Amino acid sequence: GAGVSQSPSNKVTEKGKDVELRCDPISGHTALYWYRQSLGQGLEFLIYFQGNSAPDKSGLPSDRFSAERTGGSVSTLTIQRTQQEDSAVYLCASSHRLYEQYFGPGTRLTVT
Amino acid sequence: ILNVEQSPQSLHVQEGDSTNFTCSFPSSNFYALHWYRWETAKSPEALFVMTLNGDEKKKGRISATLNTKEGYSYLYIKGSQPEDSATYLCALKAAGNKLTFGGGTRVLVKP
Numbered sequence: 001g002a003g004v005s006q007s008p009s010n011k012v013t014e015k016g017k018d019v020e021l022r023c024d025p026i027s028g029h030t031a032l033y034w035y036r037q038s039l040g041q042g043l044e045f046l047i048y049f050q051g052n053s054a055p056d057k058s059g060l061p062s063d064r065f066s067a068e069r070t071g072g073s074v075s076t077l078t079i080q081r082t083q084q085e086d087s088a089v090y091l092c093a094s095s096h097r098l099y100e101q102y103f104g105p106g107t108r109l110t111v112t
Numbered sequence: 113i114l115n116v117e118q119s120p121q122s123l124h125v126q127e128g129d130s131t132n133f134t135c136s137f138p139s140s141n142f143y144a145l146h147w148y149r150w151e152t153a154k155s156p157e158a159l160f161v162m163t164l165n166g167d168e169k170k171k172g173r174i175s176a177t178l179n180t181k182e183g184y185s186y187l188y189i190k191g192s193q194p195e196d197s198a199t200y201l202c203a204l205k206a207a208g209n210k211l212t213f214g215g216g217t218r219v220l221v222k223p
Contacts, residue, residue: 100158
């Protein structure tokens, strides 16, 4: 079956611009996660959605970052007024409740 | 903030040799421990989800053990092959559902 998909695969943007990253989880997965990996760093948790519960936003690094998940499926991560330190690979993952997570291919964001 | 540590950060293994490395984590509020393999230019791939103290799981030449009382898990690779080269990540699921990842162990298998 179809896995987790993310778009775009690559995004180059100028400092100060807003960007939107999209994640399509596996159908039927109730949990959706956003992570990022900055150069030389490990996976950093950003935000977690579980069903209709309020999202866990504890990993968002600043108020320039926000995410929403519409209809319990597709999610969009928005970064406003991008900074160079936002450059990273942004990974989305979905899971069925508390089981293993399935990761998408990621979006490589470069802020120039 | 949960502290999940992996050691070593990297290791080189000769093809055919076996190896193992460690993930340590706080044992309180433990729910599950995940292991993932992350190959360069690919997405992390789930290897194991372990929940019970004393659990041992195996997938091919890769196996893992879990000690929740002392807060560690070992991942073993038997008879390493070049295709085993990857970063191996462990992640702790405690109360609150999100995963806290360790920094990974980067394994390079030399032919």
